[in-house]
Amino acid sequence: MTNDREFSDLKLERKECPKCGAIWMNGNHTWATGAKGNERDLAGLVCNKLGDSRCINPQRGFEGGDTWEKRLDDLSKMSDEKDVNF
Numbered sequence: 066m067t068n069d070r071e072f073s074d075l076k077l078e079r080k081e082c083p084k085c086g087a088i089w090m091n092g093n094h095t096w097a098t099g100a101k102g103n104e105r106d107l108a109g110l111v112c113n114k115l116g117d118s119r120c121i122n123p124q125r126g127f128e129g130g131d132t133w134e135k136r137l138d139d140l141s142k143m144s145d146e147k148d149v150n151f
Contacts, residue, residue, distance in 0.1 A: 076087030082118040085111050094122075 080089040087107055090093050092103030104122055109130035112122045124130070 080121060082119070082121045083123075084116055085112070087122065089121070103130060109135075 066140040068102060078089075080093050081087070087102070088097075094104045094107060096102045104116070104124040107122055107130075108116075108124040108127055112120050112125040113128075114133075116122065116125045
């Protein structure tokens with residue numbers, strides 16, 4: 066008896082960074098919220114400051130993306146705009 070049943074190529078691969086706990090599902094970075102992640106932002110916010118040889122983010126070491134300095138600057142600008150509107 067032959068099995069004519071077809072099988073899909075569906076697979077689930079999960080990688081977790083041993084340094085920060087960031088998750089990659091099937092090669093795609095995912096934020097803890099479940100939202101699609103951005104490896105460059107992760108690098109700017111975490112990996113470039115706190116990462117070490119255990120970090121698995123392929124964007125670690127690259128400049129760009131979101132950073133805490135950029136977020137602070139954005140908050141400062143929003144605060145300045147709010148003060149002007151009063």
